[in-house]
Amino acid sequence: MEPTVATANKLVFYPLLYVIWSDAVLREQDWKTLQSFIGRAAWLDKESKSDLLKRVNPTHAPDRQEVAHWFRTVKHLVDAGGEYKSLTDLALALAEKQSPPEPTSDTGSEIAKDLQKLEEDLGIVGISAIYRFKEDHPTQTTAYGTETAFSVQGLARFLDGDQAEIIRQVKDLIRTTDFDYVDPGDLTRYREQVLTWCKIVADAGFGKIGYPVAQGGKDDMEAYFSVMETLSYRDLSMVIKFGVQFGLWGMSILSLGTQKHHAKYLPQIGTLELPGCFAMTETNHGSNVRGIETTATYNHAEKTFTIHTPHRLARKEYIGNAALHGRMATVFAKLIIDGTDYGVSAFVVPLRDAEGATLPGIHIEDCGRKMGLNGVDNGLIEFDQVVIPRENMLDRFASVNEQGEFETPIASDNKRFFTMLGTLVGGRIGIPRSAIAASKSGLAIAIRYGDQRRQFGPEGGEEVPILNYRMHQRRLMPLLAKTYAGHFAMQYMTRHFMNRKESEMQELEALAAGLKSYITWNTTATLQECREACGGKGYLSENRIDALKNDTDIYTTFEGDNTVLMQLVAKSRLSAYREQFENMNFFTIVNYVASKTKTSLTEKNPLIVRNTDESHLTDPDFQLNAFEYRANGLVDSAARRMRRLISEGMDPFDAFNVCQHHFVNVGKAFIEKVVLEQFIEAAKTAQKESYGEVLKKLCDLYALHTMEENKGWYLEQGYMEGVKTKAIRKLINQLCWEIRRDAVPLVNAFDIPESCLAAPILTNPTQA
Amino acid sequence: MEPTVATANKLVFYPLLYVIWSDAVLREQDWKTLQSFIGRAAWLDKESKSDLLKRVNPTHAPDRQEVAHWFRTVKHLVDAGGEYKSLTDLALALAEKQSPPEPTSDTGSEIAKDLQKLEEDLGIVGISAIYRFKEDHPTQTTAYGTETAFSVQGLARFLDGDQAEIIRQVKDLIRTTDFDYVDPGDLTRYREQVLTWCKIVADAGFGKIGYPVAQGGKDDMEAYFSVMETLSYRDLSMVIKFGVQFGLWGMSILSLGTQKHHAKYLPQIGTLELPGCFAMTETNHGSNVRGIETTATYNHAEKTFTIHTPHRLARKEYIGNAALHGRMATVFAKLIIDGTDYGVSAFVVPLRDAEGATLPGIHIEDCGRKMGLNGVDNGLIEFDQVVIPRENMLDRFASVNEQGEFETPIASDNKRFFTMLGTLVGGRIGIPRSAIAASKSGLAIAIRYGDQRRQFGPEGGEEVPILNYRMHQRRLMPLLAKTYAGHFAMQYMTRHFMNRKESEMQELEALAAGLKSYITWNTTATLQECREACGGKGYLSENRIDALKNDTDIYTTFEGDNTVLMQLVAKSRLSAYREQFENMNFFTIVNYVASKTKTSLTEKNPLIVRNTDESHLTDPDFQLNAFEYRANGLVDSAARRMRRLISEGMDPFDAFNVCQHHFVNVGKAFIEKVVLEQFIEAAKTAQKESYGEVLKKLCDLYALHTMEENKGWYLEQGYMEGVKTKAIRKLINQLCWEIRRDAVPLVNAFDIPESCLAAPILTNPTQA
Incomplete structure (x- = not known):
């Protein structure tokens, strides 16, 4: 039987009808939109309209055979090849295939216009809908994955440094x-x-x-x-x-x-x-x-x-x-x-x-x-x-x-x-070093699991490794960067301790207290995120995150409560700050502070506060300057605030209490500066190695992510403007995406014995 | 034996010498400062100088009897009464007590000047040092504590509402x-x-x-x-x-x-x-x-x-x-x-x-x-x-x-x-309601412990309940506010579910998904903070936080992974956003968006972005406006971003992935708005009750703390300026301080059976 105008025009609706009836989320409003559209369409005859209206009545579903027929018809067209960007494209192509009578080009353009508007009103993303009729659906997200672009062994050796031999011996024992x-x-x-x-x-x-x-x-x-x-x-x-x-x-x-x-x-x-x-x-x-x-x-x-x-x-x-x-x-x-x-x-x-x-x-x-x-x-x-x-x-x-x-x-x-x-003080070195190892284990498990575990995927396409999801990257990549940062910082701390001089003991103790706090807090946060990133699997004790998290949870209290220790760090910073003013009288200090403020204002020149170039954001000088600016700015404002409160007659103990939260931030900012310095140093040392580039990226991620965590402060101070913090956010997203490709090699470079990880979720998924 | 000039002048040094030798943190630099000061002091004779220099030689400590003598001498003076603000005050008073010969007033003022400068150079906070010689040292921080200014039973009844009877029955059973x-x-x-x-x-x-x-x-x-x-x-x-x-x-x-x-x-x-x-x-x-x-x-x-x-x-x-x-x-x-x-x-x-x-x-x-x-x-x-x-x-x-x-x-x-x-969907109501109860238990334990546990204190004063420390308040008070907020939000959610209409199911599901995520994440964070706030005691299983934390840890995964659910919320927001544009064509939308942006700019008038009045910051209209502005701003920017990426030819699945982090924020901001609305409503209902004021404060703390968590965004958008975010921080500190006084009654109003808390750290400390 030859198709009539009515059936021809109905054929036009097959793609839309299929999408509507196979979709789950069409709302009452959408049905109304459809009905009014049919009423308005001048290119449909009365019979077609009445027929179509029946088909878009939400309480009268078509039978499954009919839906299957729509699907097959459209799929046949799609399989034959051709570029379709929307359901309207499909509809017109289907209409063209019909003959006679073919709609005049005038009618065609009218149909196209009406359908396009309908598609828009219904919020259908045409290109996505088309994939329902295709066998596969390649996307960037699906195609992405692990690549090993550097020497994992080389990086492992770099991490171990001159301790490689003793580390090897211990690993041989515990495996x-x-x-x-x-x-x-x-x-x-x-x-x-x-x-x-x-x-x-x-x-x-x-x-x-x-x-x-x-x-x-x-x-x-x-x-x-x-x-x-x-x-x-x-x-x-x-x-x-x-x-x-x-x-x-x-x-x-x-x-x-x-x-x-x-x-x-x-x-x-x-x-x-x-x-x-x-x-x-x-x-x-x-x-x-x-x-x-x-x-x-x-x-x-x-x-x-x-x-x-x-x-x-x-x-x-x-x-x-x-x-x-x-x-x-x-x-x-x-x-x-x-x-x-x-x-x-x-x-x-x-x-x-x-x-x-x-x-x-x-x-x-x-x-x-x-x-x-x-x-x-x-x-x-x-x-x-x-x-x-x-x-x-x-x-x-x-x-x-x-x-x-x-x-x-x-x-x-x-x-x-x-x-x-x-x-x-050695105890305050041993604990964060143990914490770093626990973070590494947790990240090795969560990142390798995320690389294997597939869930959801594009319409018509295969499921995607969850580590390809930007949110998953956002959860884990900054923590990976922090863990690498912590590794280098603790190597520095240990060297510093080994070569300590009596005169540096106070500084050394403050550094140990601060790093212990910073790193153990990060470990708690890291393992929490790893647990959640592994979902139900992360909750099973067999997959190790349970023990890692709960065993290290007390590290934030061990060898001194972190909040108390960070205040010690702050006090030591205030003391160092005071040292700068030694032999100045009060008025000299006031003048000095004023001139310093002027310098700060110069630092805040518009070219810098709005500079969003990637080359600027990844420049170690900028990064260090930003960290130092914050570390100094906080100690400066804490000192002034204390001075003001005491001069107003407040008891110093009360004044210290009022500033306590401020002081904890003084401590954190100082420690972050030390950590960044060491990371930059390590990345520089490694720059010519195969892993040089990825270490630099991790270092950038550490630096920018830490700035983002404190962007409220930077914006308040006018050190950055919104355009810049937004550019930082964008670059962090980009770095997370890029580092995801290296993430599995990066955790493999920790070189943790497999028997120690021992998480069934890491074994071949078919055995899981 | 009559004192000589030399001994008289040495007596002047007793306060300083005592403080120096009983202090732990004097650095090399400080000894040098002392030595050069002695060298310079014109009012000391040669013999005195030589004698004093011996006494400030860091390698030749005085014997303990001598230190005790200094202490007794100064204490005798202090006990006799008088207003001393610095060691210099003490020194001059000691000098005056000596006679003959008394230093001329010229010498006296010279001594005063020199000593004051020395005190400053050494960074000694005089008023604080004085307390070393006093029996007690009253401070605001020490004197503060729990007061019950409202009806705890009344608030408990208000929280239970019309469910009081069934709640009572269950409590009677489980106790x-x-x-x-x-x-x-x-x-x-x-x-x-x-x-x-x-x-x-x-x-x-x-x-x-x-x-x-x-x-x-x-x-x-x-x-x-x-x-x-x-x-x-x-x-x-x-x-x-x-x-x-x-x-x-x-x-x-x-x-x-x-x-x-x-x-x-x-x-x-x-x-x-x-x-x-x-x-x-x-x-x-x-x-x-x-x-x-x-x-x-x-x-x-x-x-x-x-x-x-x-x-x-x-x-x-x-x-x-x-x-x-x-x-x-x-x-x-x-x-x-x-x-x-x-x-x-x-x-x-x-x-x-x-x-x-x-x-x-x-x-x-x-x-x-x-x-x-x-x-x-x-x-x-x-x-x-x-x-x-x-x-x-x-x-x-x-x-x-x-x-x-x-x-x-x-x-x-x-x-x-x-x-x-x-x-x-009921499952997504039961879990967060259970989570709220777990948060309440954790906070009841941590807050009551913090109210009893004393650690550190002012120089010469008694130890202070740790909940009097501002940092401790900063850790726990906002979580208490969030838990109250969650309570009212879940009451609303439950009512909404009980009276649901078929047409509201999608909105209801999104709300349940979002609240489940928001509240269970908060519970995880709350119990983590409670653990740390109780230190080693929090780590012992007998004190319950172990079980509370570990049992609820999976709630963020139960009934759907929170990150996935927040994206569902965001999708539903985008869909609602689309609804606003129904029957508008693309160009209308562009125009609408442009005009909306203009409205936003009007909202951002300088009087508001810089308004730091407490009456403004605690005005529910301002708070709601800020939350709505963020919720709408995020959905608006997410929609534009998606549109731009797709129109640039990106596959919609990839585009969605690129915006995933953004979407999670869309979901969170929407839920926070709903939570605030309900909290404001509850505070309003209670305003005439004895607990009305404290609920309003908790609600303000919730609102302002949530703004502070997102201050980077507000500053980026120009919705607030730095002066305002700083004023918010200050007001949060103030609210934390004020609510601390009510904190124990506020957790008591949860009316949790004591046998359920069962934490030995909550029993009489002498039995702990």
């Missing part, structure tokens, strides 16, 4: 089946397993590696940190137990004791024959360690100290190794001689006998289950008049002489206390 | 010892306990409360949500198991089945005699549910369906109740009749016999340990040609008739699929 993961549900079993692991690590000589050669060690603290970081690819309870035993317990003997203590304890500590604790924190005094209340009362007649816990809230709390395995502890207590308080000192106190039974006067309570690190036996220790011999005082910084008199080379109790703490 | 917490370590025991709890809850009639009266229920979905939320104060595994059984499993029967299914299954589901599952998600298809691959093949000869899992990655995954207790499941599968795929339908499939043994063809694997919710037995289900009778098809939206033909009132497979999902 053995001795270290297979265990379920953390049964605390008893898990804790025993972790002890066993620590023994294996000690047997391999890694525990004592930082101790003096005389006590069996290699006097290599740098290696010690590398061991701690590398072990973190495996189980973090093991890392913390390792850190408690060989770091806190052993290093307190080394740093606070003298030769006699080193000789007596270190050899057995280094082999884990003598498990011990570091008993500083008390329930009532966590961050404010100076306030601890445990007493060590000297008895000259017996030449002994009596260690005592005055009340329950002065018990030592959260003490690692205490609940089960610790046989001794370094205990921090206030030294009392003849009723005089000589401030905090440290003492070696036996806790258990060789069989593990607690000694008289020692009461230990298990801290029980924790959010993570359940392989570590944390406990509360209470001392009930425990007597220890005089030689158990760790006497490097203070001692009681033969006459029963207090002796110290550091007269101020405060200063001595901070000097003691200063020697323990 | 019994039957619900005492168990250790989550042993999965078997924990899961059995959770099942037992669910049975007790079912026995009390709460499981079936939402079912029709005919099936034993009360047809009260609002009460169902209140039960789910209130149970969340206790154990969240119980809540999720409750939700799986009575919500997902039961409601799928109710919403997707017909009368015969209701009669057959609901009575037994409501009593938990028939535990069941909701088997939708597959390994390969989580977010993209439409892509599931399980098949239900119709066999007309037998009038049966064969349910089959084509490959391992098409197994149903994470299915609650599957690993142990589920006896049946609602299974989503593609219906195949005669080789034709009719899209996704739902079927009731038996899994286990009455003894709990899995039936032939059913293979179930345990998902094992998870980050949280370990009391829920999630499993993987594989169907190996499992045959079920025809009547097991849940046939409300599609069926196979007696002739073996497919029948449906909704012709489009897509549309039918989304209609089916739409009926399950």
Whole structure:
């Protein structure tokens, strides 16, 4: 049967009808739009109109055969080739195929115009709708994926640097089946397993590696940190137990004791024959360690100290190794001689006998289950008049002489206390290095999963790896950049620590406190994002993010609460700021500040605040300037604000409290500046290598993303204008897209043993 | 012995010497400053200078007796009363007390001048140093604390509204010892306990409360949500198991089945005699549910369906109740009749016999340990040609008739699929309501702990409750405001759901998706902050934040990944945006957009962009305008961007991908606007009550803090200038300080049973 005008014109509607009836989201309004369109169309005869109106009645669906017929008809046309950009194109092509009678060209153009408007009114994206009739639908998003454009091994070597050999040794050890993961549900079993692991690590000589050669060690603290970081690819309870035993317990003997203590304890500590604790924190005094209340009362007649816990809230709390395995502890207590308080000192106190039974006067309570690190036996220790011999005082910084008199080379109790703490700064290096390793593990899992996992896709096309989605990139790529940034920063911190000078100790301590806070906060955020980025898979313990996240969650509290530490950093910055003004009187300062403000205004010249060139945004000089400007600007405004509040008569303690939030930002901004400097340095060193380009991109992403996080501040200050912050956002998106291609090689360059990642979601998906 | 000039002048130095030697942070530079000062001081004789120089030699500390003497001398002066603002004041007063010979007034003023400069150079804050010699040191920060200025019970009643009675009943149930917490370590025991709890809850009639009266229920979905939320104060595994059984499993029967299914299954589901599952998600298809691959093949000869899992990655995954207790499941599968795929339908499939043994063809694997919710037995289900009778098809939206033909009132497979999902929107209400309860519990613990816990304090003063620290307030108060905001928003959402009209379903679904995402993200962030705010105590499982955080962590993935859902919200916004332009052609739109931009420019008049009055910032009209401006601005720019990219020839799928991050912000901004509207409404309703003022403050904090989070955007757009964003920051700080006083009463108004909080850190500190 030859088609009539009516059927010909109806054929015109096939593409539209198919799309309408196969679409899920057509609203009442859309049906009305369709109906009024049909009413208006001058090129449809009455019969066609009535027929069509029936077909666009939402309550009278066509049968599936009819829908299938529309589909086949249109698909036949599309399969035959040709460029169609909209349903109107298809409609006209279908109309043309019909003959006779063909619509006049006038009618044709009228139909085209009407249909185009309809398509627009309905919000149909023509080009997308066409793909419903095609077999495949190639898009940029679908076609994109991992490419390895640089030497992964080369980058891995670059990351390890001169620690490559010790890192290799530790990896070889932990990839053995001795270290297979265990379920953390049964605390008893898990804790025993972790002890066993620590023994294996000690047997391999890694525990004592930082101790003096005389006590069996290699006097290599740098290696010690590398061991701690590398072990973190495996189980973090093991890392913390390792850190408690060989770091806190052993290093307190080394740093606070003298030769006699080193000789007596270190050899057995280094082999884990003598498990011990570091008993500083008390329930009532966590961050404010100076306030601890445990007493060590000297008895000259017996030449002994009596260690005592005055009340329950002065018990030592959260003490690692205490609940089960610790046989001794370094205990921090206030030294009392003849009723005089000589401030905090440290003492070696036996806790258990060789069989593990607690000694008289020692009461230990298990801290029980924790959010993570359940392989570590944390406990509360209470001392009930425990007597220890005089030689158990760790006497490097203070001692009681033969006459029963207090002796110290550091007269101020405060200063001595901070000097003691200063020697323990290593703990604030070990924790963030372990945190970096945990971030690397999390990112390796989430990024490799995102590279494999496909979900959704273009109309008619195949599903897309989720890492190709811009939002997924936005979630993970900046964190990858931050983790690389943290890696280089901690290498710098470690080198700085290894080559420390007495005069730099305050600066070093502030840097360690700040980096510890910055990096552990980033790790918490990173692992949270990794969990969510892996969806339900990320929630299953077998895929490791659970343990990584929960074990490291306490790192933001360990070795000092991050918020408190960032304020210390800020105080040290204010102190350095004050140093600039040394020998200036108040009016000179005011003048100086004024002239500085003028300089700042010059820095803010319109050419720069509006410069959106990519070459400018990726210029390390610009990036550093922006970070420095913020670091200096914040310390400057904090100092002025303090000065103003105090001069207005506010109590300095209150004034400091008012500025507390400001101070935390002072600390952060300073640390970010240090981190960027080190990243730029590393990228520069690597620039001629195959991985030079990708490191530079990561560094740019770190720099720009950090600026974006603080764009409110930059805009407030007029350091940037909106056009520039928008250009930064755009460039970040672009960098995320580009780095996504390198993301899998970039996490592979962490060179984490596969047995450590051990996430089933990373194995061949067909086995998942 | 009469003092000489020299000793008199040395006495002048006592305050300074004491402060110097009791201070910990004096740097090399400071010693030099001191030495050069002594050298310069014309009013010191040679002997005094030489004596003093010895005393400020950093390597020759004075003995402790001497330091104690300085202290006693100065303290004696201070105790005698008098206003001292600096060490110089003290020094001069000490000098005056000496006689003869008294320094001439000339010398006195010279001394004063020199000393003042020294104090400044050393950066000593005089007023603060003075407190070292005082018994106490009152400050604003120390003196501040909790006050209850409103009716806590009244606010509690206001929060509960007309659900008070059912909430009370559930609280009475869960505060019994039957619900005492168990250790989550042993999965078997924990899961059995959770099942037992669910049975007790079912026995009390709460499981079936939402079912029709005919099936034993009360047809009260609002009460169902209140039960789910209130149970969340206790154990969240119980809540999720409750939700799986009575919500997902039961409601799928109710919403997707017909009368015969209701009669057959609901009575037994409501009593938990028939535990069941909701088997939708597959390994390969989580977010993209439409892509599931399980098949239900119709066999007309037998009038049966064969349910089959084509490959391992098409197994149903994470299915609650599957690993142990589920006896049946609602299974989503593609219906195949005669080789034709009719899209996704739902079927009731038996899994286990009455003894709990899995039936032939059913293979179930345990998902094992998870980050949280370990009391829920999630499993993987594989169907190996499992045959079920025809009547097991849940046939409300599609069926196979007696002739073996497919029948449906909704012709489009897509549309039918989304209609089916739409009926399950309740899940997206239950989860955020549970999340709100978890946030409330976390905040109750962290805020009450912060109110009791003291750490640090002013020089010479008592330790301060950590909640008095501005930073601590900055961490917790905005989250408290967000939680209150979320509470009112979910009440609105629930009311909206209860009174839903068919025509509003799409809007309702978008709102539910958006609120679910917004609130669950907030809960994750809130509990993370609560953990950190409680330090080590927050890490101990006994203090509950562990379970709260880890159990709710999956809420951001449950019922749809938040990032995916926010994009759905954005799409719905774009669609609504399009609606505004209905019947406009392209050029009209361009003109409209241009005129709108002009309006925006008018909105941005300088009087407003720089208005920093508190009355303006707390004006609900301004706040709403700011939120609306952002919500509209983002949807507008997203629409333009999409249009531009597509008109430049980009594939729409790629274009959507490019804008994905933008779209997520569109969704968030819209939801924030809805949340603010509801909060403002609630505050207005309460304005005459005793708690009216504090609710208004919380609402202001929510509004201003959300603006601050987005201040970069506002500044970029020129909607605000720097002076205004700074004023907002200042007002937020002020609100945090003020609300801190009400914070404990505000969390008490949540009226969470103490036995549910159960955190030892909340009990009397002496028992902690």
